[in-house]
Amino acid sequence: MSIKLVLLDQLTACHHDKSWFVPLDEMLRDVTATQALSLNDEGQSIWRLVNHLTFWNETWLDRFIKGEVVMDNSIDNDETFIINPSQVSEEDWQKSIAHVGATFSRWIQAVEESDDAKLGMTIPSYFNAPWWNVISNLCIHNAYHIGQIMMLRKKVRGEMI
Structure with a gap:
């Protein structure tokens, strides 16, 4: 089995x-905007987590596509969870889900179109990690937050999944 198949x-x-x-x-199916905005005791919400996942998946996808990683130490991770208060309608929530x-989908396509050489390239500015390792860890990051979304969904919808 190839690294590409594992990543896919x-x-x-x-x-x-x-x-x-x-x-x-x-996890996001049938969640309303009101439910997605509902905060837990730690101040987290489904919508905030979706924004965070979107930010980091897009950031690393752009780096992967460009083939370069310029580390931006000015990124405040807390800001990746922020929701624009003027964009909290049901329509905005559906746009966030689609986004x-x-x-x-773009990540899947990018990996499908990559060869083993690109996936094995190291990133000097990021601990000399190979791309396959970064993508794999991105998936772990996604799985972690999907678990949080599952717990929040259970709470706001009163359901068992």
């Missing part, structure tokens, strides 16, 4: 292929 398996498991855990697209889904 991880990306699809996070996005839409129900296997070891319920994927993000299923994160499209980002996963």
Whole structure:
């Protein structure tokens, strides 16, 4: 089995292929904007987590496509969770769901179109890590937050998944 197939398996498991855990697209299905905005005791919400995932998946996808990583130490991770208060309608929530889904689809396409040489290239500005390792860890990051979304969904919808 190739590294590419493993990465594609991880990306699809996070996005839409129900296997070891319920994927993000299923977690977000039938969640309303009001439910997505509901905060837990730690001040986290489904919508905030979706914004965070979108930010980091897009940031690393852009780096992967460009083939260069310029580390931006000015990024405040807390700001990646922020929701624009003027954009909290049901329509805006559906746009957020579509946006994160499209980002996963773009990642899947980018990996499908990559060869083993690109996936094995190291990133000097990022601990000399190979791209396959960064993508794999991005999937772990996604899975972690998808688990948080699952717990929040259970709470706001009063359901068992």
